[in-house]
Amino acid sequence: MPDPRDTLNASMHRWPAACLAAVMAVVVWIACIAAQPAPYDLVLRNARIVDGTGSPWYRADLGMRGTTIARIAPSIDEPALRTIDVGGEVVAPGFIDIHTHAARGIFQIPTADNYVRQGVTTLIEGPDGSSPVPLGPFLAKLEALQKSVNVGAFIGQGSIRSRVIGEVNRTATADELQKMRGLVEQGMKDGAFGLSTGLFYVPGTFTPTDEVSELAKGAGRFGGIHISHMRDETSRVLDSVNETIAIGERGGLPTQVTHHKVIGRPNWGKSVETLQAVDAARARGVDATIDAYPYTASSTSIQGALFPAWAQEGGRKQVLARLADPAIRPKIKAEIVRVIRNERGGGDPKNIVVANCDWDASLAGRNLSEVTERRGLSPTLEDAAEAAMWLVESGGCQGVFHAIGEEDLERILRHPATMIGSDGEIPTFGKASPHPRSYGTFVRVLAVYARERKIITLADAVRKMTAFPAQRLGLLDRGLVRPGMKADLVVFDPARVRDLATFEKPHQYAEGVSRVITNGQVVFEGGAMTAARPGAVLYGPGRSSGRR
Numbered sequence: 001m002p003d004p005r006d007t008l009n010a011s012m013h014r015w016p017a018a019c020l021a022a023v024m025a026v027v028v029w030i031a032c033i034a035a036q037p038a039p040y041d042l043v044l045r046n047a048r049i050v051d052g053t054g055s056p057w058y059r060a061d062l063g064m065r066g067t068t069i070a071r072i073a074p075s076i077d078e079p080a081l082r083t084i085d086v087g088g089e090v091v092a093p094g095f096i097d098i099h100t101h102a103a104r105g106i107f108q109i110p111t112a113d114n115y116v117r118q119g120v121t122t123l124i125e126g127p128d129g130s131s132p133v134p135l136g137p138f139l140a141k142l143e144a145l146q147k148s149v150n151v152g153a154f155i156g157q158g159s160i161r162s163r164v165i166g167e168v169n170r171t172a173t174a175d176e177l178q179k180m181r182g183l184v185e186q187g188m189k190d191g192a193f194g195l196s197t198g199l200f201y202v203p204g205t206f207t208p209t210d211e212v213s214e215l216a217k218g219a220g221r222f223g224g225i226h227i228s229h230m231r232d233e234t235s236r237v238l239d240s241v242n243e244t245i246a247i248g249e250r251g252g253l254p255t256q257v258t259h260h261k262v263i264g265r266p267n268w269g270k271s272v273e274t275l276q277a278v279d280a281a282r283a284r285g286v287d288a289t290i291d292a293y294p295y296t297a298s299s300t301s302i303q304g305a306l307f308p309a310w311a312q313e314g315g316r317k318q319v320l321a322r323l324a325d326p327a328i329r330p331k332i333k334a335e336i337v338r339v340i341r342n343e344r345g346g347g348d349p350k351n352i353v354v355a356n357c358d359w360d361a362s363l364a365g366r367n368l369s370e371v372t373e374r375r376g377l378s379p380t381l382e383d384a385a386e387a388a389m390w391l392v393e394s395g396g397c398q399g400v401f402h403a404i405g406e407e408d409l410e411r412i413l414r415h416p417a418t419m420i421g422s423d424g425e426i427p428t429f430g431k432a433s434p435h436p437r438s439y440g441t442f443v444r445v446l447a448v449y450a451r452e453r454k455i456i457t458l459a460d461a462v463r464k465m466t467a468f469p470a471q472r473l474g475l476l477d478r479g480l481v482r483p484g485m486k487a488d489l490v491v492f493d494p495a496r497v498r499d500l501a502t503f504e505k506p507h508q509y510a511e512g513v514s515r516v517i518t519n520g521q522v523v524f525e526g527g528a529m530t531a532a533r534p535g536a537v538l539y540g541p542g543r544s545s546g547r548r
């Protein structure tokens, strides 16, 4: 077989010189066109840019090419495939949510409407010590998913301990510690942004501080951070903040108090001391930061929130066995009564609301006092504890717990080292009674805490949602409106943006966000999601090279 290239060469030798010259002219002409700046793919005109740094807004046009912000100028008149006049609305970096449970919903609803309609373009999973182990296959599955938002993840210490040691209360052997550290490091190589802990939950609660610090070193070695749902957010919240700081200090890595709050009326006001502890740590060079959501209620499982850790050891089978044991049940009940009185219950079973029970949809939205009465009991703390144990025995439920003080919330939000994180998920619209944070966190900060109460400025609120979490995660190409940065953008009306989701009616989308752009493509406009699915998987600093 003759090589076809030889044939081509041979035939070109036979072309007349004039013909060759013409071909060359065409080649030069094409090269010239290629050298011309291509038109912009998308231009936003007449924007008030809040750039993420915390600086006040400025007026400009913004041009994008591909996935990137190409130019910002007072006026951009060059051709563009599409030009949108945003009419003086705010253009800010897309919001980055550093604490989400996005795995609850992202594969069913890859448009993540509840988040995008608030202006969120990046969701970080794997918080509270809980993540898939190993992380690699989960991230690969996310890569294959056509989605509207970017997604990244932490590797979870609780999940790793559960896999290596189980849900038991004992210290790790040297061999187990080595195995766990290996899994942390594997998580970092797979692309985690760091190590998350949930020292409040089983089995995180069985982990001594030194063990966490050892694992944190593994994450720090790859440039990761430590982020913690702390051991105690009630009477010992200050000890817990100090523990979180110590883990950062001993582990040699940045450390973050996640969804910082103070639970239980007797503890309200303790944020004065917790924030002082963070300030003191930072003053001596410890890179300690905070995230928070703007609500006075928390949400987690009823069992996790109300049951003592010792009663949860070993998993569900053992929990049920303890509840069935007449010698142990009263001890669990006494602890639940205490927690309802002084901690998550805020002193009244009415403050505990069922968010979702898989086994009985009719319970969603009912408070523990109502559930107790429905059981034919009186709404005392003791009987409410009985009803809570019944909920767990019947299959378990998620709950919403109203026990956070507004003053603590505002003090924490105002702190310069606090960023915004929702702790939310991607709910099925209209199903169950989830915490409204999934629908409203970011716009609620903009509307209630920036515009109405002026706790922080609009520019600072945006900083806490963009450049600050980007810096924390090491996302150097997002979180700012600057040429060269990825074009994740939100367009909103600062006078009109607000949350509509309430505890009573959580399934309500945010208002006032007019457009959201992820990686240069419009994913939301005109009140609806578009067909574009430009979301990317984002990887932490330890990601093995060459596989991206």
Ligand SMILES: [Zn+2]
Residues within 6 Å of the ligand: 127, 128, 229, 259, 423
């Ligand atoms: Zn948490």
